[in-house]
Amino acid sequence: MIRARIFFTGVGGQGTLTATTLLARTALDAGLPVTSGEIHGMAQRGGVVESTLLVGGYKSAIIAPGEADVILGFELLETLRALPMLKRGGFVVGNSESLQPVGVCLGRECYPPLTQVLDTAKGFAARVVMVPCISLAEQAGTAKAANTVLLGAAAACGALPFSLDALTRSIEKYLKPKLVEVNRKALALGAQAAAASQAA
Amino acid sequence: MGKELLSAAAGETLLLLGNEAIARGALEGGVRFVTCYPGTPSSEVPDTFFRLSQGAPYYFEYSVNEKVALEVGGGAALAGLPTLVTMKHVGVNVAADPLMTLAYVSAPGGLVLLSADDPGCHSSQNEQDNRIYARLGGLPCFEPATAQECKDMARDALLLSRRIENPVLLRTTTRVNHVRGPVVVGEMPTTPAEKPFHKDPARFVPLPASARVMHTRLRALLDGLVAEADASPYNVTSGAGDVGFITSGVSRNYLADVLAEDGLTGTVQVLELGMTYPLPENRIADFLASCKKVLIVEELEPVLETEIRALAQTRGIAVEICGKSAHLPRRGEFSTANVRQAVRAFLGRPAAVVDTLTVPADLPRRPPNLCAGCPHRAAYYAVREVYGDTAVYSSDIGCYTLGFLPPFRAADFLLCMGSSISTGAGFARASGKPVVAFIGDSTFFHSGITGLIDAVAYNHDILIVILDNRTTAMTGHQPNPGVDTTIFGENPNPVDLMALIRACGVEPVKVNPLNHKATLAALTALSQQHGPRVLVAEYPCPIHARRVGQAKKTLPARVAGDPAACLAVRDNLACPAFAMVDGAFTINAEQCDGCMFCVQLSPDIKPGKKEAK
Secondary structure, three states: OOOEEEEEEEEOOOOHHHHHHHHHHHHHHOOOOEEEEEOOOHHHOOOEEEEEEEEOOOOOOOOOOOOEEEEEEOOHHHHHHHHHHEEEEEEEEEEOOOOOOHHHHOOOOOOOOHHHHHHHHOOOOOEEEEEOHHHHHHHHOOHHHHHHHHHHHHHHOOOOOOOHHHHHHHHHHHOOHHHHHHHHHHHHHHHHHHHHHHHO | OOOHHHHOOOOOEEEEEHHHHHHHHHHHOOOOEEEEOOOOOOOHHHHHHHHOOOOOOOEEEEOOOHHHHHHHHHHHHHOOOOEEEEEEHHHHHHOHHHHHHHHHHOOOOOEEEEEEEOOOOOOOOOOOOOHHHHHHHOOOEEOOOOHHHHHHHHHHHHHHHHHHOOOEEEEEEHHHHOEEEEEEOOOOOOOOOOOOOOOOHHHHOOOHHHHHHHHHHHHHHHHHHHHHHHHOOOEEEEEOOOEEEEEEOOHHHHHHHHHHHOOOOOOOEEEEEOEEEOOOHHHHHHHHHOOOEEEEEOOOOOHHHHHHHHHHHHHOOOOEEEOOOOOOOOOOOOOHHHHHHHHHHHHOOOOOOOOOOOOOOOOOOOOOOOOOOOHHHHHHHHHHHHHOOOOEEEOOOOHHHHHHOOOOOOOOEOOOOOHHHHHHHHHHHHHOOOEEEEEEHHHHHHHHHHHHHHHHHOOOOEEEEEEEOOOEOOOOOEOOOOOOEEOOEEOOOOOOHHHHHHHHOOOOEEEOOOOHHHHHHHHHHHHOOOOEEEEEEEOOOHHHHHHOOOOOOOOOEEEOOOHHHHHHHHHHHOOOOEEEEOOEEEEOOOOOOOOOOHHHOOOOEEEOOOOOO
């Protein structure tokens, strides 16, 4: 049985929870036992949104530091912040693009560079794949599909316990018909970007 | 989750949020009457009932507050209907008065009270453990751990309640309310048999003479339920050996994963408790007698631990009992991490070494913030302009509590729902300082109005700013008595907030907070008066307006002049639509709601489609 603890992190409004539920449905359709955790409430007001997906028979729906086989980071700073959750030898698949928190916007804090994620995870993570999710989503038709771009990247680099095809089927099955095409494109663009980054 | 929650046939598997599963379980238990006051982490239960309410076989209401919700629900149960009442843990405090007598009076139709507790204070002002209320009020208590159990226990709690005609507590925690997992659904019942009300004042009116009899009856009922708890399928023993663990609620999950990952499953005994009150005493006593030592794993208060220690002493069972410790504290949430260390310490094994990456402690923070276009931002800005730090700000519970943060710093103290007016009044009377109380429309109806009546009756010197955004925004835009519109259209019976305030004895001043000049003028005038004063800052929450299709089409704001000249606006409003791009101030057109408040503060910001190049 495949067992995986997947930790999702992003900013309110990025579709982190939608992506989590889509992966949970995909796992369930693949016949895998699954449990998933979310936190609602204060976090939705532009704060950090974290969620979890545990596949393969875990009973807990939360992930403790050092336990995540995979981190899916929907925003650069939040990906960096979540790195202590990663298990040695785990995967990090993240959005290389950023959303400024208010302290950065007001000039009181400094936004960390992309290289800080790469440098921190180097030698600890099995692989770190960062793709420009928002730009690729815009290319697919809407910036709102950035979450799907990230899922495409994660599936393509083997971070998820199911295939890109399984995700495509979930998109067709569970998203509103008018959103299917743009999300299919977004998924493919994410997969291509991940493949290109692995080749590089 | 849409209509399939109602239509799914027995045996189907649905992927459900714990709270959706509770709704389905209550429906399978035959629920016909649902009341609530929303509050994280309980809100998706009533929201699910509300969304599915049209043509549904139950009555539903978002009650004015938790006390009213439990009283209305209690009335329905007296009239014979299977009833569900939902609230967050601190809401049970509001409902505590009826709750403490409900089990005396009984609930013939059946009544389940959902108490959604919040260990770790994810979205609450405290982390009280409401299992204690089950003991205090005489309510059998269920503690689910998975989405499936949320469904099953909600059903079985309601069926039990109807059978014993006593209210039952369904006690969840944040991680259980917000788990999402597969749920195999069961049969939906046909209409439950009628239980007509027969007048019997000696049974239903707790005058002292009757109350003594009622209490005796309740204790006998609960004593009789011990056998039921002993035999409950939710109380399960597994494993072997003379080392035991007793655990309840979500801790059961953490313990199971830790035992599995440490290769201990089956080599130790585990007693998992899902029905925890009345305590399954005989089952626990047998378990204790079969062990040399036992570790009790439960979040928050040592409720089971205390009762189990007493049980061992009463029954004369010689067993070493361990419980709360540095690894299993009385505060905060548990996880596999702390449970693993507790298990290892208990077994005398070396502590787990956690191999993790570290990141700088001073990464930029991302606190929740008032949304772009939020009318509260404009109200806070104007109040600060008039009062600065000279006033003391009494805050309340809602989105506007986020005014706590800079640049507004508009919260100096806060107790609970509705406290801003009364606590502010007491502070003003005692200190002689100017006090401004902020309260939302839903919170005002909930329990702010009593504070206003007190302020009028005793002429307290306080300015009350009612931040009326025409919805209950923080918990997910539920309707409140004052709203104009819900997802189902116009509110047929809105309560007139202005008339209500007037009837209390204050002539309120109403402004649109996004009209800066008018708001500033009103606040300046009010700041020069004394006694109880009310400013109603009314403008709909933009998210709510979009949801009910009433958002006005607007242009985003843009920097038309010198970006460097806009920095004061940036610092004073901290709007999430503001950004610095290559060192220059800009307004993100995607994020901007078009409220045009910043436009009124700077000649360099104009309405328009594009940023100036």
